[in-house]
Amino acid sequence: MKPEPKLCAIYTRKSSEYGLEQEFNSLDAQREAGEAFVKSQASEGWKLLADRYDDGGYSGGSIERPALKRLLADITLGKIDVVVVYKIDRLTRSLADFARMVETFDRHEMSFVSVTQSFNTTSSMGRLTLNVLLSFAQFEREVTGERIRDKIAASKAKGMWMGGTLPLGYDKASGTSRILKVNKDEARVVRLIFATYLELGSVHALERWLGEHGILSKIRVTRKGKVLGGQPFSRGALFYLLRNQTYRGMLNHKNQVHPGLHEAIVDADLFDSVQQLLDSNSRRHGCRRDHVAKAPFTGRLFDSDGSPMSPSFSHGTRGHVYRYYVSTSLLKGKKKSGKLVQRVAANALEQVVEHSISRLIPRTNYLPQIVPLRIEVRETSLVLQLPAKFLNPIRKRLLNDERVELDKENPEYLNLILAIRMQRHGGKYTIAGPGSPIARPDPILIKALHAAHCIIETDRRGLPLLNAAPSKSYKRLLVRLAFLAPDIQEGILAGKQPPGFTLERLIHSEIPASWKAQRQQFGWTN
Numbered sequence: 001m002k003p004e005p006k007l008c009a010i011y012t013r014k015s016s017e018y019g020l021e022q023e024f025n026s027l028d029a030q031r032e033a034g035e036a037f038v039k040s041q042a043s044e045g046w047k048l049l050a051d052r053y054d055d056g057g058y059s060g061g062s063i064e065r066p067a068l069k070r071l072l073a074d075i076t077l078g079k080i081d082v083v084v085v086y087k088i089d090r091l092t093r094s095l096a097d098f099a100r101m102v103e104t105f106d107r108h109e110m111s112f113v114s115v116t117q118s119f120n121t122t123s124s125m126g127r128l129t130l131n132v133l134l135s136f137a138q139f140e141r142e143v144t145g146e147r148i149r150d151k152i153a154a155s156k157a158k159g160m161w162m163g164g165t166l167p168l169g170y171d172k173a174s175g176t177s178r179i180l181k182v183n184k185d186e187a188r189v190v191r192l193i194f195a196t197y198l199e200l201g202s203v204h205a206l207e208r209w210l211g212e213h214g215i216l217s218k219i220r221v222t223r224k225g226k227v228l229g230g231q232p233f234s235r236g237a238l239f240y241l242l243r244n245q246t247y248r249g250m251l252n253h254k255n256q257v258h259p260g261l262h263e264a265i266v267d268a269d270l271f272d273s274v275q276q277l278l279d280s281n282s283r284r285h286g287c288r289r290d291h292v293a294k295a296p297f298t299g300r301l302f303d304s305d306g307s308p309m310s311p312s313f314s315h316g317t318r319g320h321v322y323r324y325y326v327s328t329s330l331l332k333g334k335k336k337s338g339k340l341v342q343r344v345a346a347n348a349l350e351q352v353v354e355h356s357i358s359r360l361i362p363r364t365n366y367l368p369q370i371v372p373l374r375i376e377v378r379e380t381s382l383v384l385q386l387p388a389k390f391l392n393p394i395r396k397r398l399l400n401d402e403r404v405e406l407d408k409e410n411p412e413y414l415n416l417i418l419a420i421r422m423q424r425h426g427g428k429y430t431i432a433g434p435g436s437p438i439a440r441p442d443p444i445l446i447k448a449l450h451a452a453h454c455i456i457e458t459d460r461r462g463l464p465l466l467n468a469a470p471s472k473s474y475k476r477l478l479v480r481l482a483f484l485a486p487d488i489q490e491g492i493l494a495g496k497q498p499p500g501f502t503l504e505r506l507i508h509s510e511i512p513a514s515w516k517a518q519r520q521q522f523g524w525t526n
Helices: 026-040 066-076 095-107 124-157 184-200 203-212 235-243 268-284 286-293 346-360 388-395 443-461 472-483 486-494 503-507 515-521
Strands: 006-014 046-048 053-056 082-085 111-114 250-253 256-259 301-303 309-315 321-327 343-345 374-377 381-387 403-406 413-419 421-425 428-432
Touching (some): 006 026, 006 066, 026 046, 026 053, 053 066, 066 095, 095 111, 124 250, 184 268, 203 235, 235 268, 301 309, 321 346, 343 346, 346 381, 346 388, 346 413, 381 388, 388 413, 443 472, 443 503, 472 503
Parallel strands (some): 006 046, 006 082, 082 111, 301 374
Antiparallel strands (some): 309 321, 374 381, 381 413, 403 413, 421 428
């Protein structure tokens, strides 16, 4: 009886790119051995697939390899029955990654074969042997990493440059030398940056000054010929440059500083003066870090264009601090017109999200507080990304204007769409969600209502109105607010006005004399 055909895929891997340019390299040798093994099993129905799964220049300590990802995808699709490798460590050197792969193999009833090692992953003894071998492979990788780290630490302690991004002002020495070479033109720019910072006293001002004078970052060319750098300095890059101990002839390694063999290009007095000024500014702005630390949505919040929204704050009267989330595009000066929300009040947003999640996913002793993985702010909705396991509990508690759906790109997550209402005050938005107890008094409406009542009193006595008497026509429009229904006036003071109930709308609308008609016209409900 003819055996059922088994489709075989050969996977090959080499850690470094060295030698891959040769006509016959290590990947070819591994594949040739795999092809011979598959051919020897032809009587068992083994058949070799034409697709190649070769990873050249990729470490076995990670599964982030293009060919391996294609292999696992084809296994999921049922295209492969047997995976053939030269040695087990060609597939992976991580015990945890191998355990996950074996689960995938078992789930799709697939076999795994090593040409130079006889294994059968379907038996417990075979798995034990594989795990022992993988443990030694992982141990070997970790010991090699420790040796490399110890070598780098010892070399840096002797003042040698052990690689990395070259700082502005230095070039890599020729040959095998580990001593940085001073680039005289760039060194003059570095000294100018240090001196200018002392003069201006602010990294923000320094950034603007460098941009105005056309001073750009260091240009670097990668091994593959890609040109990097040559861009205006960012504030983060300037902070790093001004703190870089390399410029005073030192080398950093972890938390230690060692004397370097290279020449210093910034004298000690100038460097120390810059550090003192940086420390002084840091202490003065220390409160900023405290307020940013209170922003739980940092790194999770985006506007509808996909731009990240970062925490920000401002100081009001009487010491009040107001927190916001601001789009990165707006921080860079790219103010976009239209309905894109680029700045939103932090407290209001956080309360809406917390209130909605608490309502839709009741907490228990076994369910800690849930923070969305991603939040997108739109003009009329919030999109919250949550684990898909909460799909059924959420569906049972949705309101009419809410919906939930699985993420199309990643079914492990769901997207919860919450209807919200926003009110704009100046350049920022306040936000409230369905069922939210948040009240947002509109200071413009309250001031106008107060002015309307003052007009009635002050016009009779000829007193100035709010230190700036408006025109008579504007007075006639404004005074009508004093005759709004009492519950509407109370609602304005409490911040319970409906969406769209603004001063501009009131000024340009006919206000009925009937209180009932007023409520109907402006969508006001008791």
